[in-house]
Amino acid sequence: MTHTTVLTKRSVVPLLVPLGVGALVAVALGLYGRVHAPTGFAVGVAGFSGPLAMKAWLTTGAALLAIVQVLSAMAMWSKAGTRSAWLAPLHRWSGRIAFLLTIPVAFHCLYALGAQYDSPRVMIHSLLGCFFYGVFTAKMLSLPRRGLPGWTLPVLGGLVFTALIGLWLTSSFWFFTTLGVRL
């Protein structure tokens, strides 16, 4: 009797705010990418032969760190009592660095090019990009909240990972297979 009351305290209501803000972020990015006139130019990270190469490599870095994210999350959520003290910091910081690596990429995409729906690859990439930051925002806002359903973080984290891998496939993978693996 007593332990059922503990279980019912978890509800999806506290999840509504993170999801709502995440949805707003995704829609706002899509609107911005669609409405403003692409500048064709944006400041990015130096050291690459061009903006395309810069974006391909930064996204690859983020995707590799995203794999670290999944592995460290699996270890953190595993039932076995092998949780090491460095696991949480590893998960936290690999995620932060991955997120920051995507910012110059997304900035160039949205500011210089804008959201485009001309070809399937570009359309999927545009939509996934907006979705990615929406889900990421939702996950960040969910982290400090108490009383969320147990599946919240795995599902949101899984969606962030899936979106990022989709973004990598529609950009970096396309770049490497079309123009070759070059800096």
Added chain:
Amino acid sequence: MSRLGPFYTLAAGAVVAVALGAASLKAAPTFQQVGAQDTNAAAAAPAESPPAPSQEPSQQPTGEATEAPDPTPRKADYAGVVQGNGGLVAIAVRDGKAVAYFCDGRIEAWLKGTAENGTVTLEGKDALITAALGGGKAQGRLQVGDAKWRFTAPLVKKPSGLYRASAAVRGAKIVGGWIVLPNGQEVGRVQIGGSGEPAPRYVPGTSVDYYGVTLRPEEPDAFIDELVR
């Protein structure tokens, strides 16, 4: 502390994005200005008459409406600076067909249309050009998106003028455009798969390496029929 961590993460991303935005607004245009910088190329340009100019139909038509000679040049190449923008525009006319390219290093537009009655009307994606041909120049208006500019583009001859290169690499179409002025000023962009970036410098008569793909820019004679049907 750790409860605020995720907010710091989001804030850090936003700060980086804002910083990139501020830097991009400040950054100078990626113009390739080589050689003399006299932008008044219009005055100094050695205008070459087009093959069949019949510029001024000075002879009065006698009596009935006999066919007035069309003042439109059969073949002409114009290139000049866009006023208030600093970018370049080039127009090529071949037998009533016309193609134009505008590029300021950041934005670009390919336009196609017709040349008749001494004027050209060209349309592109979110772009429009109308210009009067004559007196050794093309003079008119350019509209790209919401922006409108005027331009005066004198006649130019090789190696100045408009160049375009297109290539297909494993399903991706690459299109490069360049405008070269007699004073050495040049601008160009390459677009691939919905993305675009400033083109590598093109020296007329050579090829251009773009991420390992060899692009061979061509003169309007080679591509105008492909663009304007």
